[in-house]
Structures are given as structure tokens and as C-alpha cells.
Amino acid sequence: MTSWLGLPELASQHGASLDRVLGLVHVLMAVLFVGWGAFFAYVLVRFRRKRNPVADPVGVTSHTSTWLEVAVAVAEALLLVGLSMPLWADRVEHLPPPGESTRIRVVAEQFAWNVHYPGPDGLFGRTDVKLIDAQSNPLGLDRDDPAAKDDVTTINQLHLPVDRPVLITLSSKDVIHSFALQEMRVKQDVVPGVGVQVWFVPKVTTAEMRSRTGNPAFNYEISCAQLCGLGHYRMRGLVTVESPDDFQKWMDDQETQLAPSSEDAVWK
Numbered sequence: 001m002t003s004w005l006g007l008p009e010l011a012s013q014h015g016a017s018l019d020r021v022l023g024l025v026h027v028l029m030a031v032l033f034v035g036w037g038a039f040f041a042y043v044l045v046r047f048r049r050k051r052n053p054v055a056d057p058v059g060v061t062s063h064t065s066t067w068l069e070v071a072v073a074v075a076e077a078l079l080l081v082g083l084s085m086p087l088w089a090d091r092v093e094h095l096p097p098p099g100e101s102t103r104i105r106v107v108a109e110q111f112a113w114n115v116h117y118p119g120p121d122g123l124f125g126r127t128d129v130k131l132i133d134a135q136s137n138p139l140g141l142d143r144d145d146p147a148a149k150d151d152v153t154t155i156n157q158l159h160l161p162v163d164r165p166v167l168i169t170l171s172s173k174d175v176i177h178s179f180a181l182q183e184m185r186v187k188q189d190v191v192p193g194v195g196v197q198v199w200f201v202p203k204v205t206t207a208e209m210r211s212r213t214g215n216p217a218f219n220y221e222i223s224c225a226q227l228c229g230l231g232h233y234r235m236r237g238l239v240t241v242e243s244p245d246d247f248q249k250w251m252d253d254q255e256t257q258l259a260p261s262s263e264d265a266v267w268k
């Protein structure tokens, strides 16, 4: 169900509380907009020149406006301290345990998302900037490192199992990008030289979302939410949220492709 704000469909665990804060902020803004608008119109009529030919140096003596301003400040403080700050603290302080999460590295570059899974050993292989090859090895992964042998890499393809925390470490090879998954309510700047962690729990598979939206062509997407250069518009990735079994199947397929082919074996 799309909320009254016209937000994208919601597909993550924490997203509902984020949408609630966003909704309340909009309610407060609507009240202020209508309230101040009405006040402005009232003042235009009430203090018109015909009725007030001479300026009044004393002005307003009632304290109503002061109290109204205090009320607005209290409402804003409640939104900020009561709702937004606890929500944000929960996002950045309570990262899920790595052992219970799908761990992924995502390295942004102009203009693609390089995705790195640790493979069955759970260890990310060594990467080295000297090994980077734009075509064959955009991550600079050292395949001679034992931990790297089973690592799975993709470009613009993110596969995620549903109902399990996803813990992503973001970094950039060039400029500032922004990793955005609209339906997951995830948006995080990707800064060169910094590894930023972001996490969420996908709750709706791609297939479920297709039937929910009635759109058989629906796909989750990674978009870059930071204007990062001329090719910014094409910096998008495909996200597939699937059952743990389907995810495992996909991972196994990737592993099979990593294994030396039979042809190689013959020539060795």
C-alpha cells in the first residue's frame, strides 16, 4: 500500500517507523503552512489602512503568538528528540551481528556498483588497487589469496535473501556517490576513503512485490542519489530479493562459474 505521501512501496523492516516520522513531519508542516497562511490573511484584513489610518507604536499586546511559537518549538523538539534521534541511533548503533547477516561489500565507481560477496568461507578476499582492471577485475580482487578463491563478484547485480539482515560496507573508487534503495528506505552517501556500513532487513521478495503492485515487470533497483558525473543517470543496479533457497541456488551457480572449467582441466 502506497502511503498518502506517495512514497515507493515499503519492503524493509525499519521502513515503517521511518515513514511514520516522515508523515508526522509533513503533518506539522501542513498545520504550520495553513496556520501561518490564515494568520497572514487575517492580518492583512484586520490591520488594513482604512481601519488604521494612524500607525500604532505599541502593536500587539496579547501573548497568544508567543505561546503558539512555544507550542511549535515543543512539537518540533518531540519529533526530533522523541522520534528521529532514537530511530537514527537504532540504525547506526545496533548493527546486526555479522554472523547472522548477509555481508556484502559494495564499491561504487563512475558509473557502476561493484558487488563483492565473501563466498561460503565468509571471508572477503584481499583487494589491491594495483590489481584493478576496469574490464576484468574492477574490484582489484587478489584471486591468489585463499580467502578470495570463493568470493563472488558482480556488477550492478545485488541478490539478497528475504527476512535476514543485510550488512553492506560501502566504499567508492572515485567521487561521492549515494547508495539508494527506495523500497528499503535506505540512502547512504558513499565517500571515497571511508567504509560506511548500512543495514536493513528486506521483508518482501521481488516476486511478492510483483503481485502486490500488479506489475509483472517490477524490480528493486539501486540508484545513485548523488549527482556524480555525466553518466550518473545510468548508475543503476538490479536488486533481486528472493527466498533463502533461491538465494543459495544463485550463489551456487556463481560458485560453479568460478570453478575451473573442464576445458582448463584438460590442458593442465
Ligand SMILES: [Cu+2]
Binding pocket: 108, 109, 111, 176, 177, 178, 224, 225, 226, 227, 228, 232, 235
Ligand atoms: Cu554515482
